[in-house]
Amino acid sequence: MFTGVYNFIYFLISLTVSHSQITRLYSRFTSLDKGENGTLCREDFQRIPELAINPLGDRIINTFFPEGEDQVNFRGFMRTLAHFRPIDDHEKNKDPNVSEPLNSRNNKLLFAFRLYDLDKDDKISRDELLQVLRMMVGVNISDDQLGSIADRTIQEADQDGDSCISFTEFIKVNFYTSP
Numbered sequence: 001m002f003t004g005v006y007n008f009i010y011f012l013i014s015l016t017v018s019h020s021q022i023t024r025l026y027s028r029f030t031s032l033d034k035g036e037n038g039t040l041c042r043e044d045f046q047r048i049p050e051l052a053i054n055p056l057g058d059r060i061i062n063t064f065f066p067e068g069e070d071q072v073n074f075r076g077f078m079r080t081l082a083h084f085r086p087i088d089d090h091e092k093n094k095d096p097n098v099s100e101p102l103n104s105r106n107n108k109l110l111f112a113f114r115l116y117d118l119d120k121d122d123k124i125s126r127d128e129l130l131q132v133l134r135m136m137v138g139v140n141i142s143d144d145q146l147g148s149i150a151d152r153t154i155q156e157a158d159q160d161g162d163s164c165i166s167f168t169e170f171i172k173v174n175f176y177t178s179p
């Protein structure tokens, strides 16, 4: 059914948001801003059909909001969208004194990692992985099959034997490859 666990995971991540969706999101900022006060709230995002039907929609929406805040201004909106831009070729020759762009491979990986790491302990546990798998595949795959996908993924990624996937381990297994 799948060519491999990692391809499967990559497939899941690639489903979360496409570039064209983001472009449309960008142009919608002002039309979404029902209060016309220059900020968006969670309900504004939930009106976006692509996010409403996306199993990871709520998690993606949460990434727009700084801890404890329920409004995002245009600057914050753009900052989150920047993670989804294709990686620029100039990145290879970048000046090491300039801070890493948000759409660098590392930052994209970190962004993907955080979609999984719900309790923000910097590790993806089996439960967290299962939650994402379950949201994405819905009822098409049994709990047993999902469990064994999660187990195999963790087994292959886990290098320090804590049965969780750290960000370092996440990078090494190439969960997510930029298009």
Ligand SMILES: [Ca+2]
Binding pocket: 116, 117, 118, 119, 120, 121, 122, 123, 124, 125, 128
């Ligand atoms: Ca975690």
Ligand SMILES: [Ca+2]
Binding pocket: 157, 158, 159, 160, 161, 162, 163, 164, 165, 166, 169
């Ligand atoms: Ca580990």
